[in-house]
Amino acid sequence: MPRVWEVPVHDSTRVRDVRVAAGAAARHAGLVEERIAAAELVATELATNLLKHAGGGWILLDLVGPPVPAYGDERTARVQIMAVDHGPGMPDTAAALRDGYSTAASLGAGLGTCLRTADDFGLHSTPGRGTVALARIAPRPNPGTTGPHPVPLPVRAGGINIPLAGAEFSGDAWACVRTADRVTLMLADGLGHGPLAARASSAAVETVRCAPHLPPADLLRRLNGALRDTRGAAVAVAQLDVTAGQLHFAGVGNAGARLRRGDTWQGLVSHPGIVGAHLPTRLPQQQQTWTDDCLLVLHSDGLPSRWSPGPAAHDPSPLDPAVIAASIVRDASSPARPVRDDTAVVVLSPCPPDPSS
Structure with missing residues (x-):
């Protein structure tokens, strides 16, 4: 189940709580001691930064798959550490990542340490709105593992999952799975809250991990059978055929979806119902052209x-999709009331250009 560790950081006593939560998340992911220590270090630095520069915020730890899907590795869990605040923001994020740069009379090595230690790192800040910092700690690859490496796809996925009122489990979950040149992205919102959701x-x-080859409408029918002995869920499924440049979408219930092409946003329609209980008889699929300037939000x-x-969804720099997702949630919430329900946002976006090409 989607276990989430959420720690509000408003005074120095919570920094230790963040470090403990990071260690627990890393052990839950099955990381070795070296990577557990890395997760604890990065989480501590990000929490300390929240207090020094933003007057506080919150740390969210989650277990996620790799941002660029490959064959079968979606089950390889890594620890995602997200720091979110509604502070003054950073005028120059590039400078903030350089060792020695500080606006708080400190050594100025915190974000640089995170950048060097994490397997993935992302940062976005908007003056007057706040900052989102992201780090992922992955298992070290097994040197004895060999085999073919699939050609990378030019898209990546990332998201944020926040349980209501700091609960241990979120009723929302998402998955991104690759089969050949297709990427299937699914978001499910279990009815209600807590462990049953x-x-x-x-x-x-x-179910999606076992049958990602199915088109979205057929996958929803498969899901309807798989969820019959549960509360049921609202589900949105998007499938991108990278070679054809076509995005197919189908949804049931109040799971939302928007597609950006250039500067224009378009809502993708889900149909009334509950997957696992009341599936519509007809499940028409929407088809949209996917280009390099597209971005999908479920x-x-x-x-x-x-x-x-918000600004992150239109930033010309190649932001990590999870940073975009967290920025969307931050801008729709407030420091006093971060979320009003279990809240998951997942983004599919083009990969940044390869600097070596």
Whole structure:
């Protein structure tokens, strides 16, 4: 089930809580001691930065798959550490990553340490709105493992999953799975909250991992059978055929979806119903052209229906999709009330250009 560790950071006593949570998340992911220590170090640095520069914020730890899907590695868990604040923001994020740069009379090595230690690192800041910092700690590859490496796809996925009121489990879950040149992205919102809702969304994730080759409408029918002994869920499924440049979408319930092409946003329509209980007889699929300037957002109803994409979703720099997702949630919430429900947001975006090419 989607276990999430959420730690509000408003005074120095919570820095230790963040370090403990990071160690627990890393052990839950099965990381070795070296990588556990790395997760604890990065989480501590990000929490300390929240207090020094933003007056506080919150740390969210989650277990996620790799941002660029490959064959069968979606089950390889890595620890995602997200720091989010509503502080003054950074005027120059590139300078903030350089060792020695500080606006708080400190050594100025915190973000640089995170950048060097983490397997993935992302940062976005908007003056007057706040900052999102992301780090992922992955298992070290097994040197004895050999085999063919699939050609990387030019897209990547990332998201954020926040349980209501700091609960241990979120009723929302998402998955991204690759088969050949197709990427299937699914978001499930289990009815209600807590472990029973998480059981429904977790069953949806497992079903998608077993049958990602199915078109979205057929996958929803498969999910309907798999979720019959659960509470059921609202589910959105998007499948991108990279070679054909076509995105197919189908959804049931109040799971939302928006597609950006250039500067224009378009809502993708889900149909009334509950997967696992009341599936519509007809499940038409929408088809959209996918180009290099596209960006797809799937979200649960914890995000207000009139949410604004915000600056991160239009940033010309190659932001990590999870950073975009977290920025969307931050801009739709407030420091006093971060989320109003279990809230998951997942983003599919083009990969940045290869600097070596």
